[in-house]
Amino acid sequence: MAYAEVIGDPIAHTKSPVIHGFWLKALGIEADYRATHVTSDELSAYFARRTLDPDWRGCNITLPHKEAALAHVADPGDVRGSIGAINTVFRNESGEIVGTNTDAAGFYAPLADTDLAGGHAVVIGSGGAARAILFALSRIGIGAVTLMARNPLKGAGLLAAFGLKGDVVDFAAPLPPADLVVNASPLGMKGQAPLSVDLSPLPQSAIVYDIVYAPLETELLRAARVRDLATIDGLEMLIGQAAAAFELFFDAAPPRARDGELRVLLTT
Structure with a gap:
């Protein structure tokens, strides 16, 4: 099954799987989104493994890897030269692993x-x-x-x-x-x-x-x-950046008209 994930250290606090899971279910997409704990020492090996996995659609990146991850992915949009940090990695149409930033x-x-x-x-x-x-x-x-x-x-x-x-x-x-x-x-x-x-x-x-x-x-x-x-509050930016990443991972626009339902789910 196709999947994407969020990586970071720590990662237990993340709400990203709830957000992406809600959208996947709403759109009837057969895919998964999970949270994966990755330390700084494991970052290189993580990308080496995921690059070889055909089911992996990409990942969101949280603390403390947003700058370090740039060393492990292609950067055709020159995010390094503009923002200097990435929060999203995805596999493009050519199969290349690309970094971008949806936080802004x-x-x-x-x-x-x-x-x-x-x-x-x-x-x-x-x-x-x-x-x-x-x-x-x-x-x-x-x-x-x-x-x-x-x-x-x-x-x-x-x-x-x-x-x-x-x-x-x-x-x-x-x-x-x-x-x-x-x-x-x-x-x-x-x-x-x-x-x-x-x-x-x-x-x-x-x-x-x-x-x-x-x-x-x-x-x-x-x-x-x-x-x-x-x-x-933090959900505004979290949901906004997640929506842009979701399209890159799953080639579908999330149902933003249901943001009210999603916020209730995230706060209960």
């Missing part, structure tokens, strides 16, 4: 009706997910980005790579009065350190976006709702 589109989808051009965004984190988010922000014309990163040199390099104006600060720094705050780090995720941020400097029009989805109601989102700020 998944991140942007719930912001599509928001005018952030010329605005100020805060991005917390500097890993593979942050790369996709910074790429998306650069494409919508964000005015400035404050990047919260542990490594200031890496952070400055990221802003420069995406042609973004702004600054790099430590996680303990106070927030500027930004239009958008995005948690692109694993902080606040189940099993990870908490993320505590003072949102008082934000204007009432600000949007707080947390890509963490386990738990769905993070401390950051709770704090934003106490202030009646607009919020976007």
